[in-house]
Amino acid sequence: MPMTATDRRHFLLAAGASAALAGLSRPGRAAPAPAPRFAVTAATADRGYALCLLDAEGRIGRQEALPGRGHGFAWHGASGRLVAFARRPGTFAVMLAPGDGTALRFACAPGRHFYGHGLFSADGRLLYACENAYETATGVIGVYDAAAGFARLGEIETNGIGPHQVDWLPGGRTMVVANGGIETHPDYGRTKLNIATMEPSVALLDAAGGRILAQDALPPALHRLSLRHLAVDGRGIAWIGGQYEGPQTDLPPLLARFDPAGGRLSSLAMPPALAGRYRNYIGSVTASADGRLIATSGPRGSLATLWDAATGQPLASHAIEDVCGLAAWGAGFLATGGTGDLVRLAAGGATPIARLAPPGRTPRWDNHALAL
Amino acid sequence: MKALLAPFLRPVVLLPVVLLPVVLLPMVLVPMVLLLGAAQPARAADPLPDDSLRAIVADALEHAIRPGFDNLARSAGVLEVTTGALCAAPSAASLDAARTAFAETLQAWSAVEYIRLGPMTDANRADRLYFWPDRKSITLRHVQAALAKADPGLVTREGMADASIALQGLPALEFLFYGSGAESLATGPAGYRCAFAAAVAGNIAAIAGAAAADWHDPEGFAALLLAPGPDNPLFRDAEEAAVRITDIPGTGLHALRDQKLLPAIGSGPADARPNLAPFRRSGLTNMALRANLKGLQGLADRAGIAAATRDRAPALQDGVDIVYRNTFAALESLAGPLGEAAADPARRGPVNYLALLTDRLRNLLQDQMPGALGMKVMFNAYDGD
Numbered sequence: 187m188p189m190t191a192t193d194r195r196h197f198l199l200a201a202g203a204s205a206a207l208a209g210l211s212r213p214g215r216a217a218p219a220p221a222p223r224f225a226v227t228a229a230t231a232d233r234g235y236a237l238c239l240l241d242a243e244g245r246i247g248r249q250e251a252l253p254g255r256g257h258g259f260a261w262h263g264a265s266g267r268l269v270a271f272a273r274r275p276g277t278f279a280v281m282l283a284p285g286d287g288t289a290l291r292f293a294c295a296p297g298r299h300f301y302g303h304g305l306f307s308a309d310g311r312l313l314y315a316c317e318n319a320y321e322t323a324t325g326v327i328g329v330y331d332a333a334a335g336f337a338r339l340g341e342i343e344t345n346g347i348g349p350h351q352v353d354w355l356p357g358g359r360t361m362v363v364a365n366g367g368i369e370t371h372p373d374y375g376r377t378k379l380n381i382a383t384m385e386p387s388v389a390l391l392d393a394a395g396g397r398i399l400a401q402d403a404l405p406p407a408l409h410r411l412s413l414r415h416l417a418v419d420g421r422g423i424a425w426i427g428g429q430y431e432g433p434q435t436d437l438p439p440l441l442a443r444f445d446p447a448g449g450r451l452s453s454l455a456m457p458p459a460l461a462g463r464y465r466n467y468i469g470s471v472t473a474s475a476d477g478r479l480i481a482t483s484g485p486r487g488s489l490a491t492l493w494d495a496a497t498g499q500p501l502a503s504h505a506i507e508d509v510c511g512l513a514a515w516g517a518g519f520l521a522t523g524g525t526g527d528l529v530r531l532a533a534g535g536a537t538p539i540a541r542l543a544p545p546g547r548t549p550r551w552d553n554h555a556l557a558l
Numbered sequence: 559m560k561a562l563l564a565p566f567l568r569p570v571v572l573l574p575v576v577l578l579p580v581v582l583l584p585m586v587l588v589p590m591v592l593l594l595g596a597a598q599p600a601r602a603a604d605p606l607p608d609d610s611l612r613a614i615v616a617d618a619l620e621h622a623i624r625p626g627f628d629n630l631a632r633s634a635g636v637l638e639v640t641t642g643a644l645c646a647a648p649s650a651a652s653l654d655a656a657r658t659a660f661a662e663t664l665q666a667w668s669a670v671e672y673i674r675l676g677p678m679t680d681a682n683r684a685d686r687l688y689f690w691p692d693r694k695s696i697t698l699r700h701v702q703a704a705l706a707k708a709d710p711g712l713v714t715r716e717g718m719a720d721a722s723i724a725l726q727g728l729p730a731l732e733f734l735f736y737g738s739g740a741e742s743l744a745t746g747p748a749g750y751r752c753a754f755a756a757a758v759a760g761n762i763a764a765i766a767g768a769a770a771a772d773w774h775d776p777e778g779f780a781a782l783l784l785a786p787g788p789d790n791p792l793f794r795d796a797e798e799a800a801v802r803i804t805d806i807p808g809t810g811l812h813a814l815r816d817q818k819l820l821p822a823i824g825s826g827p828a829d830a831r832p833n834l835a836p837f838r839r840s841g842l843t844n845m846a847l848r849a850n851l852k853g854l855q856g857l858a859d860r861a862g863i864a865a866a867t868r869d870r871a872p873a874l875q876d877g878v879d880i881v882y883r884n885t886f887a888a889l890e891s892l893a894g895p896l897g898e899a900a901a902d903p904a905r906r907g908p909v910n911y912l913a914l915l916t917d918r919l920r921n922l923l924q925d926q927m928p929g930a931l932g933m934k935v936m937f938n939a940y941d942g943d
Binding site: 229373377381382414462488508509550552553 | 675676679680681682685686691693723779782791792812813815816817820821934935936937938939940942943
């Protein structure tokens with residue numbers, strides 16, 4: 187759906203308008219809002235979509251309605267600004283400042299849509315967002331001025347189709363981006379247009395100059411492994427999770443690592459039984475706070491795995507129905523499921539935190555979660 | 559564009575799962591038990607019993623999928639033969655015969671088009687048979703370039719299998735049979751265009767034959783679908799296998815709207831783009847859409863999905879039946895091919911109605927039926943990104 191001028195106009199949402207939690211808060215609980223600890227996108231009981239802030243016990247402290255289905259986030263801790271992006275082919279983003287309660291909705295440029303992920307510059311001044319310049323199927327990182335109402339300043343090409351997620355290397359000057367390789371166009375909804383010829387890759391971008399510093403792809407036999415979600419570990423190695431578009435009976439290695447030092451991308455072997463459980467689909471990849479663990483989620487296989495970042499070995503896997511969202515939490519992670527489950531994952535085990543609704547009653551947690 | 563001009567990438571078998579020893583690691587199993595209390599799947603109704611789920615899969619294979627692909631292979635075989643006959647003895651009658659075989663193959667294909675499982679995910683078969691959507695008219699440009707170049711290497715079995723996917727299937731053959739210059743096929747002697755058409759027809763027959771054979775392979779994908787269980791590498795339980803069948807009508811409707819209907823009809827006559835309607839050159843747009851819908855409805859009937867829905871939620875299935883009936887009536891009432899009717903204010907009415915009806919049908923099949931059947935609502939798994 188092409189954007190109208192009205193859609194593009196930035197407009198303030200009434201601060202605090204979302205205090206009424208649309209029936210999602212627990213009845214009879216009038217306690218002050220707990221400190222937000224996590225951000226999660228969700229589908230709500232009334233067939234709407236929302237950005238939810240949760241405390242460490244999984245209680246919803248704030249819920250901001252979204253105009254469509256959300257996806258991932260950008261967060262700047264020092265300024266306390268959170269941005270949730272529309273999932274493709276959506277064009278909205280919502281900035282929320284949990285501290286002072288302000289909210290701002292903005293949109294990407296005409297001819298662009300968000301892929302659903304992005305990040306802030308180290309100083310919080312600029313916001314970078316993964317986008318599709320869809321008339322030419324050019325992958326770009328849109329650049330927005332956080333100091334000017336998130337006005338769009340321009341864009342950086344990622345030298346590939348479908349840049350899905352981006353993260354900083356240590357130092358916050360160089361970003362690593364996964365070009366998923368799949369062409370889509372809003373005229374055709376979410377249809378994947380080029381599966382037979384897709385060419386996913388991982389690129390390093392210099393944020394200041396907008397140049398490609400390095401780029402690599404997996405061998406041609408793996409060209410239908412869409413490289414989508416990624417996280418950078420404590421040593422600066424990017425871990426990339428793939429989604430396989432090839433024959434259903436193939437069992438390709440779904441995880442790859444990109445070492446910025448050599449500029450090379452290499453597949454990571456998974457124990458075969460574990461690989462099969464993932465049903466050829468990794469939904470998100472997140473690093474622990476100390477960068478020593480990586481977590482991956484497989485919603486199709488209902489499985490989350492913790493990996494030792496140094497050795498590349500799986501430490502533990504946990505069965506969680508429809509799990510996708512992963513956020514760093516202490517030495518481990520929060521995992522969220524489409525069923526409404528919240529589970530704390532540590533290398534030693536998994537502990538259910540909360541199930542906020544009976545089956546069939548939402549919120550159903552969407553693809554991604556973030557630690558604030 | 560560079561990618562599409564490159565030769566078709568041959569499939570590389572990475573690691574067939576059927577060959578793997580399937581032993582779940584203890585580390586996977588132990589915490590699963592631990593979390594059972596927390597993670598019951600969200601269901602709107604009781605799940606269907608396992609034998610019902612298994613029957614859906616078995617009936618779908620026996621009564622819809624295998625017969626459907628057999629029919630496609632048979633039609634494509636006739637297409638190959640009649641195209642060969644056309645080139646051997648060009649005439650108006652032999653061109654008619656080849657065009658008839660094309661229409662029958664298209665009808666057979668459309669009936670199984672949205673069964674994008676197992677054998678159809680192998681070797682890019684679905685894309686090679688039917689490269690669509692084709693927003694940038696790649697088929698047209700590649701076919702015209704190939705006609706201009708007249709490379710004898712292209713029109714062999716091997717050359718065709720290595721060619722751009724846009725040259726390999728039904729849309730390319732449609733242009734050769736119906737596009738500008740097609741009349742020359744009826745007047746001898748047969749030239750490059752006919753050899754090209756024969757190579758495409760042979761390629762379509764080869765792909766369709768291989769797909770049908772794979773659906774019958776006693777050790778292939780169908781065997782995995784039929785025997786779900788903890789040792790099965792793709793389907794750990796009966797529901798995981800059955801969902802691959804029960805979700806076909808809804809995902810098919812969704813794809814039909816997104817990829818064929820909506821791009822061509824636009825939001826109004828001025829916004830319509832008749833050139834984006836599938837199979838507009840042959841005038842077979844409406845026939846192919848009808849065959850798509852008949853295929854989806856037939857699968858639900860023959861697999862027992864409709865009966866299970868009627869059993870659980872009679873009014874829901876009544877609604878599905880009514881919308882299907884009205885949809886076929888709306889298609890029938892189109893005054894001319896879909897794209898042309900969409901662009902003409904005087905003929906637009908049934909087009910709008912068709913858009914509305916298919917939206918209702920998609921909603922019933924994709925949003926309401928799974929819950930009514932007690933299927934898990936897998937938010938992230940089935941609609942992730």
